[in-house]
Each structure stands twice: as structure tokens, then as C-alpha cells.
Amino acid sequence: MSDLASEQAKAATAKPLGLYVHVPFCASTCDFCAFYQTKPTAEGVERFLAGIESEAALVEWTRPVTTVFWGGGTPGLLSPRDLGRLAELVHRRCGGAPAEWTVELAPASVTPQRLAALRAAGVTRVSMGIQSFQPALLDALGRQHTREQVYAAYDLLQAADFPSVNLDLMFALPGQTEAEWAADIREAVRLAPDHLSTYCLTFEEDTALWIKLSQGRVKLDPELEARLYESTWAQLAGAGYAQYEVSNFSRPGHECRHNLNTWHMEEWIGLGPSAASQSHGWRGANVADLDRWQADVSRGERVTEDRVALTPSLLAEDALIFGLRMNAGVDVAEWKHRCPRAPWAGVEELLGRLVADGLATRQGERVQLTNRGRLLADSVGAEVMEAFRPLVPA
Ligand code: SF4
Structure with a gap:
């Protein structure tokens, strides 16, 4: 190999590579959700895990994975044993533990056994979607957890002592006042997670909330949204959370590296139904259907939709x-x-x-x-x- 070629090979190896796994199971569908998900069954989970193995075997892995993100869906719905099976794949592709490994959790499915399985596997970061502390607003979103479950789950997360914990909140919810949103942020800050994500509610086509919007049963208020954005930024800055992206805030050193790499247009491999990839000169998303995706990968094909060349x-x-x-x-x-x-x-x-x-x-x-x-x-x-x-x- 020439000196230049060997330098280029070294630079390519040093580049980050993300691994995203889409775990497509949710017990019920939130009213705002546009992510691909389906109800978990024993057979569906088995097909998913087998499909992930098949799909991973079809990928040309050019270098070790540096960051991992399990999203969904609700990865935390998998049993501790199945979380362990999925983790083995990560270990094989990372050549050990990745620098950062995030798993999304829903409060209702957090158990000591699941957290122990994730901790033992080497997960470094957990992200829990709580959306709001107000029962009426959780109802308005069709979320299936209660405020009490949020507190119980958070206590378990703290006891499990993950290096980094994120909480997801949402604002501009139907009927939400500015005071209610400020109270939600205060309560999240009181829990003292390492990272907070605050998302403005968006009305995605074909979701239950989008239907309500098109029927005039809920209304958009862009001026209120702008005020909520600004008050969020001020409140979180005052509480020691530095904003590093429109919706993301962290204590020093707790920024999500996987997401930063994605926003910097680095490469990542997506496995699972609907998972997007950006690598090997193209970007595209897997078919958003568990059965079709699994049938494709088991016969040796990764079928991606909306595939574009990465010019x-x-x-x-x-x-x-x-x-x-x-x-x-x-x-x-x-x-x-x-x-x-x-x-x-x-x-x-x-x-x-x-x-x-x-x-x-x-x-x-x-x-x-x-x-x-x-x-x-x-x-x-x-x-x-x-x-x-x-x-x-x-
Ligand atoms: S838990 Fe997450 S992925 Fe599942 S329906 Fe709710 S928002 Fe969608």
C-alpha cells in the first residue's frame, strides 16, 4: 500500500460509525406518533431478532461501530433475555463496548430486571420518554403511562446508575398553558437528569392528533409555540443545561454523540424495519413493515425505500x-x-x-x-x- 493509501485507510478507520436498531414494538399507539411500530407478540419478537441477525450479516462492515442507538418503538419492551440477545450483536460489531450506547425506554416498561440486563450488556445511556408530568396532558397525547410510573421508573434508573440519563419532554400540547410547561421543566430539572430533550409537538400525517387538527378539534398557535421555545431555553440555561441543538440540552460531557455524528453527516447503519442508513455511498430507509422486512432479509436482500446517492x-x-x-x-x-x-x-x-x-x-x-x-x-x-x-x- 502506498503512503497516501495507508493514510487514507487510517483516516477511514478513525471515522465514527453509528449503528441504529429500530425495535418496532409498542403496547399501544400514542396519538402523535408517526414512527413505525406494531404490537409485540412472541412470534413477532422472534422474527424481529432473527431478522436483525440476517440483516447484520448482509451489511459490509468496513470498520468497528463507535456509537449505538436502540430506538423505536419501545426497545424496553423486550424481555431481559431478548435484550441480551440483541446486545450480543452489538458486541460483535463493535469489537467490544461502543463509546456510547443509548437505549430508549418507556416508563411503563422499566423494570429492575431489564435495567440489569442493559447495564450488564454495557449500555451507557438511557433515554426515557415521559412527555409531561401532567396527567391530563398525558391523556391528551394517548400516552399509556402515569406520573407515578415516571417517578418509579426514574428511581430505578438512578439505582441502576447508568453513566448518562436523558428525559424527553414535549410542549405545545393541546390545551397546555405556559405555566404548565414551565412546571414540567421545573419538575424535570428537579429530577436532575444529565440530558433533556424538549420537542415541540408536530402533527404528522395520519396520526390521531393530525385527524383532530384537520377536524378543527385542536388548533395550532405559532406565537404560543415561539414563546414556549424561548421560555424553555431561558429556563434550562438557568438550570445549568447547555443547549447544543434546537431541542437538546445537556450537562457538560453528556451530549448525545450518536446524534451529533448523524447531524455532522457521518455514516451510520440502520437495522430493523423502517430504520434509515447512511453509508456506502447511499441513504435510504428499510421497508416499514416487520413481515416484509424480515422476508427480504431472510432471503438475503436489504430492500430500502427512497434510496438516494450521497453526492x-x-x-x-x-x-x-x-x-x-x-x-x-x-x-x-x-x-x-x-x-x-x-x-x-x-x-x-x-x-x-x-x-x-x-x-x-x-x-x-x-x-x-x-x-x-x-x-x-x-x-x-x-x-x-x-x-x-x-x-x-x-
Ligand atoms: S411509545 Fe414512542 S414509538 Fe411507541 S407509539 Fe408512543 S411515541 Fe410512538
């Missing part, structure tokens, strides 16, 4: 969209270097406009959104997409 232009576009959602912003020079033929004149014009309008700041080649810009991150993202059209083949 430098596409990566640069997404690096800007996701980069601007992060507080650290994006280094435009890096992406110009990686993708010299993208339509940078249009992008520069847009960035100049964002700065002139007070929505972004620029220091050298690093561009960051201001708080006002971050409130408009979705429409800024849409403008970035516009600026990259038409894509220049690169």
Missing part, C-alpha cells in the same frame, strides 16, 4: 440544514472544500441575508443561528434546500 452536494446541503440547528453552527469552508461544485454563490447570498436580518452570526467561515434564527430553523432549512437547487452533479 457531496447532498451532504453539504444537509450538513448546513442540520449544522444550523446546532448551537455550534456550521463551518462553511469545510463543506466548500468537500464539495467545491455546489451552488455556493446562492448559499452565500442566503447566509448573508440571514446575518443581515439578525437570524445568524458569522465569524470567519463559521455560521451560527441566533436565538431568533433558531426559532425559524425549519424555514431556514427550507431556504437552504432552495439554495442548493438545482443540485450540481458532483
Whole structure:
């Protein structure tokens, strides 16, 4: 191997590689949920675990996995024994324990036995979706847990002593007042997790809440949403949680590395029905159907939908969209270097406009959104997409 080739091989090995596993089981469907999930049955779980083995065997693993994320669905619904089986796969692909390994949990399924299985496997980070501490709002979301279950589950998480714990909250819920949201944040802060994710409720097509919205039974209030965003940021900053992305806050050193790598347009492999991948020069999602996915992988095929080639232009576009959602912003020079033929004149014009309008700041080649810009991150993202059209083949 030449010196250059050996340097390139070394650099490729040092690059992070994520592994996302979609565990598609939920006991019931939350009213806002657009993720692929199905009710767990013994046979379905068996087919899922066998399918994960088959799919992993079809992937060309070019380097060890560095971060792992089990999402869903509700990975925490698997039995301790099945969690152990899934963990064996992680150990094989990581060549030991990954640097970070997150598992999503729902309060109602947290048990000492499951937590012990995850801890023994080497899981470093658990993320529990609590959404709200208010019983009426949990009902409005169709969540199947109670406030008491949240506290009981949190006590168990603390006793299990995971290196990092995240809690997920949601705001702009139907009927939620500003005072109720402030109280939810206060209560989450009182529990003192290492990381908090706060998501503004979105109405995804074909969800129960979307139907209510289209029937006029719930209403959108963009001005209230903006106030809730701003009060969240102020309240969490005051409590020592640094914002590092529009919806994510952490104590020092507890940022989610897996998600950061994804937003930095690094590579990850997704296993399981509906799981997305970005690697080997393409991005796409597995079929969102347990039976079809399992049939495909068991006959040796990974069938992905919406598969696109990862051109430098596409990566640069997404690096800007996701980069601007992060507080650290994006280094435009890096992406110009990686993708010299993208339509940078249009992008520069847009960035100049964002700065002139007070929505972004620029220091050298690093561009960051201001708080006002971050409130408009979705429409800024849409403008970035516009600026990259038409894509220049690169
Ligand atoms: S628990 Fe999560 S994945 Fe399951 S239905 Fe609720 S929001 Fe969707």
C-alpha cells in the first residue's frame, strides 16, 4: 500500500460509525406518533431478532461501530433475555463496548430486571420518554403511562446508575398553558437528569392528533409555540443545561454523540424495519413493515425505500440544514472544500441575508443561528434546500 493509501485507510478507520436498531414494538399507539411500530407478540419478537441477525450479516462492515442507538418503538419492551440477545450483536460489531450506547425506554416498561440486563450488556445511556408530568396532558397525547410510573421508573434508573440519563419532554400540547410547561421543566430539572430533550409537538400525517387538527378539534398557535421555545431555553440555561441543538440540552460531557455524528453527516447503519442508513455511498430507509422486512432479509436482500446517492452536494446541503440547528453552527469552508461544485454563490447570498436580518452570526467561515434564527430553523432549512437547487452533479 502506498503512503497516501495507508493514510487514507487510517483516516477511514478513525471515522465514527453509528449503528441504529429500530425495535418496532409498542403496547399501544400514542396519538402523535408517526414512527413505525406494531404490537409485540412472541412470534413477532422472534422474527424481529432473527431478522436483525440476517440483516447484520448482509451489511459490509468496513470498520468497528463507535456509537449505538436502540430506538423505536419501545426497545424496553423486550424481555431481559431478548435484550441480551440483541446486545450480543452489538458486541460483535463493535469489537467490544461502543463509546456510547443509548437505549430508549418507556416508563411503563422499566423494570429492575431489564435495567440489569442493559447495564450488564454495557449500555451507557438511557433515554426515557415521559412527555409531561401532567396527567391530563398525558391523556391528551394517548400516552399509556402515569406520573407515578415516571417517578418509579426514574428511581430505578438512578439505582441502576447508568453513566448518562436523558428525559424527553414535549410542549405545545393541546390545551397546555405556559405555566404548565414551565412546571414540567421545573419538575424535570428537579429530577436532575444529565440530558433533556424538549420537542415541540408536530402533527404528522395520519396520526390521531393530525385527524383532530384537520377536524378543527385542536388548533395550532405559532406565537404560543415561539414563546414556549424561548421560555424553555431561558429556563434550562438557568438550570445549568447547555443547549447544543434546537431541542437538546445537556450537562457538560453528556451530549448525545450518536446524534451529533448523524447531524455532522457521518455514516451510520440502520437495522430493523423502517430504520434509515447512511453509508456506502447511499441513504435510504428499510421497508416499514416487520413481515416484509424480515422476508427480504431472510432471503438475503436489504430492500430500502427512497434510496438516494450521497453526492457531496447532498451532504453539504444537509450538513448546513442540520449544522444550523446546532448551537455550534456550521463551518462553511469545510463543506466548500468537500464539495467545491455546489451552488455556493446562492448559499452565500442566503447566509448573508440571514446575518443581515439578525437570524445568524458569522465569524470567519463559521455560521451560527441566533436565538431568533433558531426559532425559524425549519424555514431556514427550507431556504437552504432552495439554495442548493438545482443540485450540481458532483
Ligand atoms: S411509545 Fe414512542 S414509538 Fe411507541 S407509539 Fe408512543 S411515541 Fe410512538
